[in-house]
Amino acid sequence: MNTIFIGGSRHVSRLPPEVKKRLDNVVASGHRVIVGDANGADKAVQKHFLDKHYDKVTVFCSGSAPRNNLGPWVIHQVDAPKSAKGFQFYAAKDREMAREADFGLMIWDGKSPGTVLNVLRLALAGKIAVLFNIPDKDVVNIKSVDAWRNFIAHCSDELRKDVKERATPDEWRLVETSSQPTFLSSMEEAPTAEAEGAPPAEAPEDIAAEADPTSLPEGPSLDDVVKALNDALARADTSAIKETLGQFARDRGMSQVARETGLARESLYRSLDSKGNPEFTTILKVLSSVGLRLEVKPDEGKTET
Structure with a gap:
């Protein structure tokens, strides 16, 4: 059983069929789910698992109480820094989920910097992030910080600026320091899988598989x-x-x-x-x-x- 960090953009209120299929695969495989408490994708994901009567869900929140817990499921409260406000207050739970997860599944609206930043946090922690790009009907498996750099290089200057402004100085320093492969190894000096002689982790095939074009709505010829x-x-x-x-x-x-x-x-x-x-x-x-x-x-x- 793996722990899957599922998150996404606040403007995503309805899940595409391909995303629902992957969530159903999570249920069928019995993976543990950790999800945030925000409106948008978090709430839509919670609703899907509620409808499936799935109980292996933990809701993470910054502060004392979640904004949404539809289950109700187990709540994991994360203490945010006292000085943190707005985005940085809620980002505390995202960093904790990136550390605890084995893999990530991010549901992106094509413009949210917060979702892209969570992909970075997973990459910095040495975790694979599966990014489902709703506007493009595309799935990208981001397995390293280098892959994340390549991805964001094709994004707009505005998005790159927003991501950098929301990242902590430590997070962005590690992005710019190629000799630091993961967030955990840099900040905590934890041994990596490669250092221990183990093969790099791979995301579950039912979660990380590329999008099946036959399952997506057909456009005009x-x-x-x-x-x-x-x-x-x-x-x-x-x-x-x-x-x-x-x-x-x-x-x-x-x-x-x-x-x-x-x-x-x-x-x-x-x-x-x-x-x-x-x-x-x-x-x-x-x-x-x-x-x-x-x-x-x-x-x-x-x-x-």
Whole structure:
């Protein structure tokens, strides 16, 4: 039996089918679950386990009482520093869960810095974090601090700034110090699995498996997208162009599009929103990344004068 730290973004109130499937796998395997007490993903995860009548759940909270404990399950109270306020007050429980867990399953809304920071805490503790990116319908297994660095390098400057501001000085120092492989070995000088000759831990296959495309909702076909884009171009409907291309990019995986275009994922989300204002080069790069291109033809409806 493993202990799984399950967390996520406060803006996630409904769990996608693929996430529910993984939670059901947790139940079937009898893993112990540790979860926070916040609204959003924490509460949605609690509700799922409540509906499944699952009792191997511990709710972590900062301070004397949890904000949510739907079970009710065992409560683990974490003492936050007296000077801690706001995010730092509630982050105390997150750090404790990262230390206690064997693995992590994070449910991300694509923009929450807190969820990304919890992935970092797991990586610093030498734990594997499985990040389910809801907007991209994508699963990323982050097994090391280096993998986390590579992941956040493709995120926006704004997100990187927010994560750094929320991290403690010790946490960020370890991110920037490549010679420090894990949080525990650096802060507590605990022996690592490699030092003891043991193989690195692997997350349970039923939790860490990559997303199964057949279990996710199918988006429009390429032919449908081409037709929609051509119709929008013919009408000079810029909002429809952005919405159609943005939805197709999300269906294909915005993280992959970001890697292929060299553009930040959050920037792509903003640019391809109906209210966005993407540069022409951005449109061309995104079209190329999803296998499309612009082609200029004479307008047969116009007559020469």
